[in-house]
Amino acid sequence: MGKTNTTDTGARSGARTDTAAEDREQERVDHAAGERLSTAPREESPETGAGVPAMGVIGWTRWFWRQLTSMRVALILLFLLSLGAIPGSLIPQTSVDELKVGDFKDRHTTLTPIFEKLQLFDVYSSVWFSAIYILLFISLIGCIVPRTGQFVGQLRSRPPGAPKRLTRLPAYTTWRTEAEPEAVREAALGVLGRRRFRAHTVGDAVAAEKGYLREAGNLVFHIALIVMLVAFAAGQLFKSEGGKLVVEGDGFSNTLTHYDNFKSGSLYDPDSMAPFSFVLDDFVGTYEKSGPQRGTPRTFEARVKYTEGVDGPERDGVIRVNEPLVVDGTKVYLIAHGYAPVVTVRDGKGKVVSRTSVPLLPIDNNITSTGAIKVLDGYRDKSGDKTQLGFKAFFVPTFAGEGQGQMFSQFPGAEYPVLALSAYSGYLGPDSGLPQNVYQLDTSKMKEFKNEDGELLKKMLRPGEKLDLPDGEGSITFEGTEEWASFQISQQPGNGLALGGAVAAVAGLAASLFIQRRRVWVRAVRGADGVTVVEMAGLGRSESAKLPEELGDLAAALITTAPVARPATEKPDAPGSTDEPDDATNEAGSRPVHPADAPAEGAEK
Numbered sequence: 001m002g003k004t005n006t007t008d009t010g011a012r013s014g015a016r017t018d019t020a021a022e023d024r025e026q027e028r029v030d031h032a033a034g035e036r037l038s039t040a041p042r043e044e045s046p047e048t049g050a051g052v053p054a055m056g057v058i059g060w061t062r063w064f065w066r067q068l069t070s071m072r073v074a075l076i077l078l079f080l081l082s083l084g085a086i087p088g089s090l091i092p093q094t095s096v097d098e099l100k101v102g103d104f105k106d107r108h109t110t111l112t113p114i115f116e117k118l119q120l121f122d123v124y125s126s127v128w129f130s131a132i133y134i135l136l137f138i139s140l141i142g143c144i145v146p147r148t149g150q151f152v153g154q155l156r157s158r159p160p161g162a163p164k165r166l167t168r169l170p171a172y173t174t175w176r177t178e179a180e181p182e183a184v185r186e187a188a189l190g191v192l193g194r195r196r197f198r199a200h201t202v203g204d205a206v207a208a209e210k211g212y213l214r215e216a217g218n219l220v221f222h223i224a225l226i227v228m229l230v231a232f233a234a235g236q237l238f239k240s241e242g243g244k245l246v247v248e249g250d251g252f253s254n255t256l257t258h259y260d261n262f263k264s265g266s267l268y269d270p271d272s273m274a275p276f277s278f279v280l281d282d283f284v285g286t287y288e289k290s291g292p293q294r295g296t297p298r299t300f301e302a303r304v305k306y307t308e309g310v311d312g313p314e315r316d317g318v319i320r321v322n323e324p325l326v327v328d329g330t331k332v333y334l335i336a337h338g339y340a341p342v343v344t345v346r347d348g349k350g351k352v353v354s355r356t357s358v359p360l361l362p363i364d365n366n367i368t369s370t371g372a373i374k375v376l377d378g379y380r381d382k383s384g385d386k387t388q389l390g391f392k393a394f395f396v397p398t399f400a401g402e403g404q405g406q407m408f409s410q411f412p413g414a415e416y417p418v419l420a421l422s423a424y425s426g427y428l429g430p431d432s433g434l435p436q437n438v439y440q441l442d443t444s445k446m447k448e449f450k451n452e453d454g455e456l457l458k459k460m461l462r463p464g465e466k467l468d469l470p471d472g473e474g475s476i477t478f479e480g481t482e483e484w485a486s487f488q489i490s491q492q493p494g495n496g497l498a499l500g501g502a503v504a505a506v507a508g509l510a511a512s513l514f515i516q517r518r519r520v521w522v523r524a525v526r527g528a529d530g531v532t533v534v535e536m537a538g539l540g541r542s543e544s545a546k547l548p549e550e551l552g553d554l555a556a557a558l559i560t561t562a563p564v565a566r567p568a569t570e571k572p573d574a575p576g577s578t579d580e581p582d583d584a585t586n587e588a589g590s591r592p593v594h595p596a597d598a599p600a601e602g603a604e605k
Contacts, residue, residue, distance in 0.1 A: 068135070069142030077136040078225075084132055088123035091115065095122065095263060124236065137229050144222050151215050159198060162205035162521035166537035169521075171548040173555050174535045177562040181532050184524035187561035191554060197520065205523035214541070217511025220504055227501035235494030240264040240273070247340045247357050247484040251279035254330065254489065274328035274491070278306035278317070283483040285337060287413050295366060295412050302334050302485045319487070329491060336486035338362045338369055341395055341419050342479040345375050348472045353378045359484045360395050361439045366409035369395040372441035373421070373476070374428055381425070382472055388428045390441045391476060394420040407460070419478045421467055422458035423449040449473070517541040520554065524562075531565050534558070 067073055092100035101121055105112045119126035166172055177184065185206050192199040192208040199208035242262035244252050252258055254276050264270075286299040302319045308327050317325050324331040340357040347353050353375060360369035375389040398411035399418040407420060426446030449457035449469055459467045466477035518540040527533045536558070538551040 065142065068139050069146075070139075071143060074136065074139045074143055074222075077132055077139055080132050081129075081136055084123065084129045087120050088129075091120050091123070093121060093123065095125070133229070133233075137226065140222055140226050140229075144219060144226070147215075148219055151212075151219060154215075155212065158200050158202075159207040159209040159519055161202035161207055162523055162537075166521060166523060166535045169537040169539050170543070171538040171551045172536070173551060174533065175555075175559070176527070176531045176533055176565045178565045179532055179562040181524040181526055184532060184534055184558070184562045185522065188522040188524070188558055191557045191561075192520065192522075195554065204525050205521050208520045208522075209518070210520075211515050211517035211541075213511050214515040214517045215512075217508040217515065219508070221508030221512060224501045224505035224508055228498050228505065231494035231498035231501060233494075234497070235265075235492045237265040237267040238494075239490070239492040240268050241488065241490040241492075243335075243486060243488055245359055245484055245486045246280045247359060248280055248283060248482045251277060252487070252489075253277040259489075274330045275310055276306060276308050276312075276327040276330070278304045278325070278332070280304055280485060283337060283485045285413070285483070287411065289411075289413075297412075300334070300337070302487075319485075329493070331490055333488040333490070334485060335488050336362075338367060338484055338486075339395060339397055339414065339417070340482045340484045341393065341417075342482055343373055343391075343419075344477045344479055345373075345379070345389065345474065346477075347379055347474045348382050353474070355479075357482045357484075358393065360393060364409070365412065367397055367412045368409040369393075371395075371439045374441070376428060376430055379474070387425055388446075389474075390424040390426075390428055390443065390446055392422045392424075392441050395481075397481070414481055417481050418460050418462060420458065420460045421476065421478075422456055423467065423469060423476070425449065425473075516544050516546065518544075518547055518550075520551065522558070532562070534562055 092104050094101050108115075115121060119128070123129055163169070179187075181204065185201055185204075188206040189199050189201065192206065195210070197208035197210045198212075199206055201207075240262070241264070242259035244258065244260050246252055254273050256262060256270060256273075280302055282303045284299050284301050284303065285297060288294055288296045288298060300321055304317050304319060304325065305314050306317050306325065306327065307314050319325045319332060319334045321334055324333045326332075338360060340359040342357045343355070344352060345354040358371060358373050360371035362369050371393045373391040373393050379387060379389055381387050394407060396407060396409040396418050397413060398409050398415040399407070400410050400416075407418075424441070424443050424446040426443075429442060429445060451457045451470070457467070457470065461467060461478040463478055463480045466475045468475045518538055520536065520538045523535040524532055536551060536555050538547050540547045
């Protein structure tokens with residue numbers, strides 16, 4: 001008896017050993033099947049027998065390349081790029097506004113040397129930002145190229161055959177049917193084909209796969225990032241941007257000499273400027289006159305006549321905020337508005353020396369404006385000597401009235417315009433070689449005109465009124481007001497490409513997030529009792545609650561062709577009969593088990 005027990009124990013131990021070996025082999029096969037669902041590059045680590053990396057120069061180069069082209073490093077570089085853009089938006093940039101940079105340096109003498117060494121005033125052209133940009137570009141290309149090759153290979157290949165034990169897969173169901181195995185497999189091919197699976201028969205099973213667009217979306221997303229980087233680089237290298245202030249009745253021609261300010265990329269060719277011109281016929285601005293939103297703009301548009309090309313026909317156009325005029329790829333934006341008082345200057349003999357509209361600079365939302373009126377040529381004093389005149393100007397489009405309010409505008413519309421002037425004579429310094437601000441008056445080499453009390457001559461004028469200079473030196477008359485508009489003329493060739501890349505990136509990201517790559521196997525074999533046993537199992541690249549539901553729907557569709565066989569009629573107990581069920585009968589008694597309700601024993605969670 002003892003010998004018999006030892007033999008049985010050894011047999012059971014051997015059976016368990018064989019089962020464990022089969023389980024390990026099946027786990028290896030299942031893991032390989034899951035790995036083939038992904039095109040992510042596999043990391044290899046060459047090691048010696050002692051586990052020490054055997055890496056020379058070539059090995060380290062390959063390791064560095066694998067790290068650089070990994071998705072982890074690409075995300076880190078993308079995060080660093082976004083961090084690097086933060087100081088570019090908080091600190092004034094030389095390429096955008098040199099005046100603000102100069103003012104920042106004057107106010108922050110301690111930080112300025114540090115910021116200059118770190119190139120924080122030129123972030124987007126700095127060495128460190130360019131390094132991150134180039135590394136990200138290389139990383140994305142190195143990541144996309146091999147993945148694209150692997151994806152194309154997967155598209156050309158067929159789904160792999162069914163694993164030996166389908167019960168180990170996450171979603172599984174089985175039932176018995178009277179239909180022939182060949183008929184079940186043929187029906188499975190039809191059901192899977194109608195559900196847009198790529199399916200074919202391998203041995204005694206049908207193998208099917210779906211969700212290739214997930215990896216396609218992933219590749220599209222990364223390619224779109226490269227497109228956006230290229231568009232950004234092209235926009236910076238080939239862009240041009242300039243500003244022009246135009247008074248009603250005046251015009252602009254798209255040449256370098258007509259710009260008030262102009263900047264361009266390092267590869268921009270001035271000869272590529274689009275030939276066009278326009279004239280500002282009228283600026284229309286209306287404002288809310290009552291209620292809590294008093295002064296809020298309601299209409300804000302510049303009505304122009306423009307000509308495309310050298311001899312093109314004249315067309316009418318309207319430029320509004322965020323609605324630019326587009327001419328041959330160049331966009332003309334409306335960015336600001338203000339008033340230009342019309343003044344006439346006469347000398348002591350009553351001769352008109354100057355009659356011009358002088359744009360003034362707004363300083364608040366009600367368009368209270370300041371500036372300078374300069375008379376450089378044509379004026380002679382009472383002695384007949386040539387000299388220059390200067391007037392500091394302060395303008396309010398709607399003044400509350402003397403004694404009823406301060407010298408500030410009460411409303412942005414020109415309801416009650418008042419111009420305050422103070423007068424000077426002397427040398428304005430136009431030929432000194434130093435740049436001058438047209439809105440400021442340098443009085444260091446000028447003398448004040450005095451009134452009867454010996455104070456600076458100044459006066460508030462309504463349209464039609466004049467300021468007489470003392471001792472018959474002449475006068476200045478406030479004739480009325482015109483309006484001006486400031487335009488930004490920009491040409492940035494990479495905008496359309498960047499927009500297309502952004503749209504493609506969103507579409508690719510949505511596909512990679514919401515489409516699941518999965519495989520389904522349908523095995524149909526004849527059992528020992530002659531009844532066909534059908535097994536269905538599914539495997540996804542990642543866990544999803546929809547996979548068991550989809551497998552259940554496929555099983556329900558297949559049952560219409562391969563219905564569940566009725567269980568055999570139970571017979572009275574016969575000699576030698578047992579209570580154990582047939583091996584081909586599942587726990588539902590020949591009924592298919594929905595994978596969401598009763599997952600197979602040993603299935604991975």
